[in-house]
Structures are given as C-alpha cells and as structure tokens.
Amino acid sequence: MSTPPSPSEAERADGSSVRLGALVPLTRPGWVEAGRHLLAGLELAVREVNDAGGIDGRPLELLVRDTAADPERAAAAVDELAGLGVAAVVGEYHSVVARAAAARADALGVPFLCSSAVLDALTEEPTEWVARLAPAQSRGWRIYADFLLGTGRLRIAVATQPSVYWATGTRVLRDHLAPHGGTVVELDTNALTPEALCDALVDHDVSALLLLVGSPEPAVPLVRAVRADPRLAGIMIGAPAGQPEFAEWAAALGVEGAGIPFLRYLPERLGPLGERVAKELRERLGEAPSFVAFEGWDAVTVLASVLRSHGTDRAAIAKSWPRVAVEGTRGLIRFSRTPGISVWQWTWAPIHVVDRDPAEPGRFRILHAG
Known part of the structure; x- marks a missing residue:
C-alpha cells in the first residue's frame, strides 16, 4: 500500500508549503527506469519553481508515492495524498495504473495531471478533474x-x-x-x-x-x-x-x-528551454534524459503556473485546464477537449x-x- 507520511511531511501539514502528490513506478513490477526518469523531471521542476520563489512565496513540496505498477496501490495513494492536503496529483507512467488513479481523483475531486500514460479511456466518463500531457494512444x-x-x-x-x-x-x-x-x-x-x-x-x-x-x-x-x-x-x-x-x-x-x-514524444529539435532542461536532467540522471523525464518537468511546470494564477483551491485548479498556455520543453502546452478522449488533453504533443x-x-x- 502507500508509504505512510514521513515525519517531515507531518511537520509541513501546517500549510507552510504547497503540496503536490506524485505517482511514480519506482519498484518492480513497475518499469523502474521510466519511473526514475519521470521522478528526475518532477524533482528538477520543483527545485526550479522553489529557486524562483515558489508559489507566492510558499515552497512547492512533492510527496512521492511508489505505485509499483499496481492500480490498487495507486488508488490508495490518491486517497492518502488527498488526506494530506495536496493541491493536485501529478505523474504516473503505466496506463492501467493511471486509469485507476484518475478514477479515484475524479471521485474525490482532486486535480490529476497525468504526465505519461496514454490509454484513451483514462476515465470511464468525461471529467473536469483530469488533464493529460502524453498523446492519446489512438493517435x-x-x-x-x-x-x-x-x-x-x-x-x-x-x-x-x-x-x-x-x-x-x-x-x-x-x-x-x-x-x-x-x-x-x-x-x-x-x-x-x-x-x-x-x-x-x-x-x-x-x-x-x-x-x-x-x-x-x-x-x-x-x-x-x-x-x-x-x-x-x-x-x-x-x-x-x-x-x-x-x-x-x-x-x-x-x-x-x-x-x-x-x-x-519529442520534437525533431529541442528549443532553448528544452536544451537547458535536457542539460540539467542529464546531470541529474547521469545519462541522456528520455522523453518521460521531459514529461515530468513539463507537468510540474504547468501545475506551478496554474497554482500561481488560480491559487491552490482544487476546484479552481480543475476549472483552469482550458485556460492553460504554458511553454514547456517540447512546445506550447494547451489543453482541449478531443473527440473520444474523456480528459483534458494536450492534443498536439510531438510524436x-x-x-x-x-x-x-x-x-x-x-x-x-x-
């Protein structure tokens, strides 16, 4: 099941930080290497947000939970993170796991920005609570x-x-x-x-x-x-x-x-922002970053922009998806409703x-x- 909150997490529950939950496969049978790259992107973006002053002066805090490619574990993690007061949940690589997380986030009214899973039917019914960066599998x-x-x-x-x-x-x-x-x-x-x-x-x-x-x-x-x-x-x-x-x-x-x-899911050539982030990710990973690492960085950067402009209220975050316009490592990120897709989708991610x-x-x- 989900990892219990650490003492440091309990100490930060007073609201001094803005908290994001992160779902990442870090142990088998999850795809551990993909999880490592995803986490590197998430953590790098959080560090850069905090270096730039955080969210209106409050530090951004990432609460990481290992899904181990287990849908039930991911759903339980969303429950736990919601109870810990996260403004939103981000991440996940495995589509079946992300689907379980999205369903739970939708039921609880917790915004979920899925970074990397591609299954078209991420939720059974259309939802306002979930957005996705990775292109849909059908495309x-x-x-x-x-x-x-x-x-x-x-x-x-x-x-x-x-x-x-x-x-x-x-x-x-x-x-x-x-x-x-x-x-x-x-x-x-x-x-x-x-x-x-x-x-x-x-x-x-x-x-x-x-x-x-x-x-x-x-x-x-x-x-x-x-x-x-x-x-x-x-x-x-x-x-x-x-x-x-x-x-x-x-x-x-x-x-x-x-x-x-x-x-x-990368462009033919990265722009200046992408090149800078690639250099930082390479230093953090000790190897060339995969597209999954860029998805992690982009996801936190989008949420930080939303938090700065719309605040930390969960409903306000969910309502902001159609107004997002954030320059990511792989292009301008906007969300829209795509036929056949039940979540807010970045339709034109490069492929x-x-x-x-x-x-x-x-x-x-x-x-x-x-």
Missing part, C-alpha cells in the same frame, strides 16, 4: 501504423501480454491497417517460449514483429531469439510503446537492440517514430513524423 499508434504502411510491411505479428493497454494498441493497429490489406496476428508470450514464438513467426510468414510486452522481460529475450534465428533475418522488430528509449535497453542488447522503431542507429546505438534516427 500515437495510428502514426506508428502509418509508418508500417510506408515501409510496405502489411503482415504483422504482435507479441502480447494480457493487458487492456496492449489489447487496445492491437485493436488500433488492426483497424488502421485492415483497409490497406494489412493483417495482425497475436502471439501470447505467456503461452509461447521465445523459440516457439520464432517458429510461429515463420509459420505466419510475417514481415514485422511488434513487442507489446514489458521490458526487460520478456522483451529482451524475444529480441535475442529473433535476431539469432536465420529464418527471420528479413523481419523488422518494432516496439511502439517505447522500450528502446531507455539506456537499460541499450545496455542489455547493444547493437541487437538497435534498428527497432518506437514512438518517441516521431525513431530507432537507435545500428551503426551508433547511442544515437536516435527519426524515421517518420506524426
């Missing part, structure tokens, strides 16, 4: 499907694990590819060993395998098995959810992990399909622009 995965069409790869296999997120992604791909003659076959990684999955790829004569699975397990063993099978030398491996973005991927796979296209350059795995190549 990003349709862009990925367009990339596949552009490469002429129409016979697609998806290696999957049971999850509403992976199932939704599969449906988006299938619906977008079918009118162009594309097919999508699903291969359950819980039922197939990596070697058996390779046999299935040969049997189905597919031209691309998409990894709709967790990382490093089972994604890394699957990549190794496919790369080692001479029958599959011509197959393209893809990972729309972004597994190759992180240094952990490159460290585990080296050149085998290169040439695997994925979705990346590219990129991969790691096989000749230089530390360098990313843009393959397709959304």
Whole structure:
C-alpha cells in the first residue's frame, strides 16, 4: 500500500508549503527506469519553481508515492495524498495504473495531471478533474501504423501480454491497417517460449514483429531469439510503446537492440528551454534524459503556473485546464477537449517514430513524423 507520511511531511501539514502528490513506478513490477526518469523531471521542476520563489512565496513540496505498477496501490495513494492536503496529483507512467488513479481523483475531486500514460479511456466518463500531457494512444499508434504502411510491411505479428493497454494498441493497429490489406496476428508470450514464438513467426510468414510486452522481460529475450534465428533475418522488430528509449535497453542488447522503431514524444529539435532542461536532467540522471523525464518537468511546470494564477483551491485548479498556455520543453502546452478522449488533453504533443542507429546505438534516427 502507500508509504505512510514521513515525519517531515507531518511537520509541513501546517500549510507552510504547497503540496503536490506524485505517482511514480519506482519498484518492480513497475518499469523502474521510466519511473526514475519521470521522478528526475518532477524533482528538477520543483527545485526550479522553489529557486524562483515558489508559489507566492510558499515552497512547492512533492510527496512521492511508489505505485509499483499496481492500480490498487495507486488508488490508495490518491486517497492518502488527498488526506494530506495536496493541491493536485501529478505523474504516473503505466496506463492501467493511471486509469485507476484518475478514477479515484475524479471521485474525490482532486486535480490529476497525468504526465505519461496514454490509454484513451483514462476515465470511464468525461471529467473536469483530469488533464493529460502524453498523446492519446489512438493517435500515437495510428502514426506508428502509418509508418508500417510506408515501409510496405502489411503482415504483422504482435507479441502480447494480457493487458487492456496492449489489447487496445492491437485493436488500433488492426483497424488502421485492415483497409490497406494489412493483417495482425497475436502471439501470447505467456503461452509461447521465445523459440516457439520464432517458429510461429515463420509459420505466419510475417514481415514485422511488434513487442507489446514489458521490458526487460520478456522483451529482451524475444529480441535475442529473433535476431539469432536465420529464418527471420528479413523481419523488422518494432516496439511502439517505447522500450528502446531507455539506456537499460541499450545496455542489455547493444547493437541487437538497435534498428527497432518506437514512438518517441519529442520534437525533431529541442528549443532553448528544452536544451537547458535536457542539460540539467542529464546531470541529474547521469545519462541522456528520455522523453518521460521531459514529461515530468513539463507537468510540474504547468501545475506551478496554474497554482500561481488560480491559487491552490482544487476546484479552481480543475476549472483552469482550458485556460492553460504554458511553454514547456517540447512546445506550447494547451489543453482541449478531443473527440473520444474523456480528459483534458494536450492534443498536439510531438510524436516521431525513431530507432537507435545500428551503426551508433547511442544515437536516435527519426524515421517518420506524426
């Protein structure tokens, strides 16, 4: 369950600080590396807000809760944070976890700015309490499907694990590819060993395998098995959810992990603000920041702007979403109502399909622009 409030948190309950709750996957089975990058962005932005005088002279305080990719744990954390008097909740990477957090925030009347989860149906019904920075899954995965069409790869296999997120992604791909003659076959990684999955790829004569699975397990063993099978030398491996973005991927796979296209939510070139934040994040992380770190920084920066202009009242924060206009690391952030999306959405977050350059795995190549 959620971590009990620390003594320092209890001491700050007198209202001397403005409190934000932060939901971050920091332990397994959560994607720990993504959580580390998200937290780095959140913490850097909080430090910069406080260096600039805080919120009307009051320090901004971040109360971090580890979700460990557990929806129930995230919902309980929202309950706890609401009781601790946070003005809003921010963060979360895993879509299914963010959905549970959003539902609880909506029920409690706590503003929630989701930084990184993409599932379209973040809440069952439209809500005024939740906004999101990450692009909706339907938009990003349709862009990925367009990339596949552009490469002429129409016979697609998806290696999957049971999850509403992976199932939704599969449906988006299938619906977008079918009118162009594309097919999508699903291969359950819980039922197939990596070697058996390779046999299935040969049997189905597919031209691309998409990894709709967790990382490093089972994604890394699957990549190794496919790369080692001479029958599959011509197959393209893809990972729309972004597994190759992180240094952990490159460290585990080296050149085998290169040439695997994925979705990346960064512009082709960062502007001056983005470059400055990238430098700070690199120093904090000890490695190049992922797009998830930028999402964390942008999320706190948006909320700080809202808190300064609309105060700390939760209802006032929620009413401010349509009036947000904040320069983030990846462009001007505005929220709007998007058809089919139940939360306030930054509709035009940048999206590219990129991969790691096989000749230089530390360098990313843009393959397709959304």
